[in-house]
Amino acid sequence: MEEKDHIQEVAGWVLRELQGDESRELKQELSRFVAASEENARLYARLKNQDFLATRLQEYRAYEESKERNWERLQEYVSAGKRKTARTFYLPRVWWAAASIMLLLGAGFYFWRSRQIPASSQQIAHVTDVPAGQAGAILTLSDGRQVSLDTITNGVIALQSGVTAKVVNGNLYYEGNGTKIAYNIMNTPRGRQYQLTLPDGTQAWLNSFSSIRYPTVFTGNKREVEITGEVYLEVAKDAQAPFYVNVKNKAKVQVLGTSFNINAYEDNSEIYTTLLEGSVRISKDNAAVNLHPGQQAILREAPQPINVLDNVEIDKVLAWKNGAFNFEDVTLAEAMKQLERWYDIEVVIEKDVPANLPFYGKISRTLSLQKLLDALDQTDLKFRIEQHRKLIITK
Incomplete structure (x- = not known):
């Protein structure tokens, strides 16, 4: 019997016990299981903890939703022959057991338990807990003014040399034809992430503690932006104006029209560029490589400045975005x-x-x-x- 099936069998025993089964057969099965190892004893104690089960149900559901979002994209790569392998999704063993019990008991148990938690316990958890990050950013305009986008869902932010910056449904957009080049900088502090559409239609997603500097209108025969931290880009195609990404002034990525992720945090000496679709050319000093979908370039210091990996796990790279x-x-x-x-x-x-x-x-x-x-x-x-x-x- 596979390990996952065994754990689910144990979950079934605990479920029967929670439902009032006091048969000798069940007691013997549980006794043998608990006595077999310390790990089994710890697992049994956790599965009897109803608060633990309620929390696991929340995480299981969130995981399943994230898995479904990623699966369609992975299938596209597999069917197109762009990926030779696809890793199996899994949850830690104890989650299978907890999720099995909770899904069998039903959501009603979770909501019942939520109502039973004393108010004093909820207050203590609130004091000692830290909330998850959220959508938000700071936009620095061409004149140096800064605008917090944390609470703006819809509205005009600024008019800069004929270009209007506005937020629509929580995303930043630019409209109009500028009379001169002006630059904006978007920063996502710790605990924030944000999505914006650049003036040329390119989509950009910023992970926490990241930034992107760009013009309010692209002119000439090239488009260029500067980034730090981690940014995912879906570049609008324009063969007459290639797209360039300057990464921490250490490397440059040339693009025609593609989807890719760059991870270039200051606390990491390596720069990771992962290509999903299209093609990019990455250059550093006198070295340069062309990436194909499913490949990742790792930029390091000399003597081997660029290393390329094949068949990278796209779902892992884009987990933050999803x-x-x-x-x-x-x-x-x-x-x-x-x-x-x-x-x-x-x-x-x-x-x-x-x-x-x-x-x-x-x-x-x-x-x-x-x-x-x-x-x-x-x-x-x-x-x-x-x-x-x-x-x-x-x-």
């Missing part, structure tokens, strides 16, 4: 950097905790920090939220 964290094959330190940027927190990893500890799993970015940490409670690490938005990690 509302999820994807911690597969990353270290503890790398995962915590993502949490720092999204929750606007400071993470302190104690000396006895190895920063290169392997991490795994996928989880929604819509969860508060405490709920996300509850999901990570299955690890051997301990997480503690302190004042001033500080997260302490110990053994």
Whole structure:
């Protein structure tokens, strides 16, 4: 029997127990399971914790929604022969068990449990918790004025040299033909992300702690922007005016019309460019490479400035854009950097905790920090939220 099926069988036993089954057969099955290992005993205790089950249901549903959004795009690549393999989606083992119980019990159990939580407990959680990030950004206009876009859903932001900047349904757009070139800068602070449409129709999504500098109107025979942090771009096609991305003044990406993601945070010496559709040419110093869909270029310092990987996991690269964290094959330190940027927190990893500890799993970015940490409670690490938005990690 596969491990996932075994865990679901255990979930069925716990479900029967929660429903009042006191048969000798069930008690014997559970006793043997708990006595088999400490891991089994911990799993059994968690599955009896109703608050734990309610939280797992929320995460399971968020995960399923994110998985469906990614699956259609992955199928397109597989059917087109652009990807040779597609990784199987999975949840950590304890989630299968918790989700099995919750889905069998039904949503009514979750809502019943929500109503039973005392008000004092809710207040304490509110004080110690940190909310998830949200849509928002700071727009710096050509005259130096700054506009917070956090709470603007619709409305005109500014008129700059004949070009109108306005927000429509939470996204920034530009309209009009400018009389002269003026530059805007969009910054997403920690805990924010944002989507905008550039003057040429190019779509840009900014992850938290990122920026993009661009003209309010593109003129001449090329279009050029500058970015920091992480940005996903769907470039409007214009063969007469190639699109260029200047990355931290260290590398340049040339585009004709394509979809790609660039990860170039200041706290990482490497720059990652992942191509979904079309083609791009990446240059750094005297080196240059052309990417094909499904490839990723990693830019490092000399002697080998550019390395190309094939068949990268697109769903992992775009997890942030699709509302999820994807911690597969990353270290503890790398995962915590993502949490720092999204929750606007400071993470302190104690000396006895190895920063290169392997991490795994996928989880929604819509969860508060405490709920996300509850999901990570299955690890051997301990997480503690302190004042001033500080997260302490110990053994």
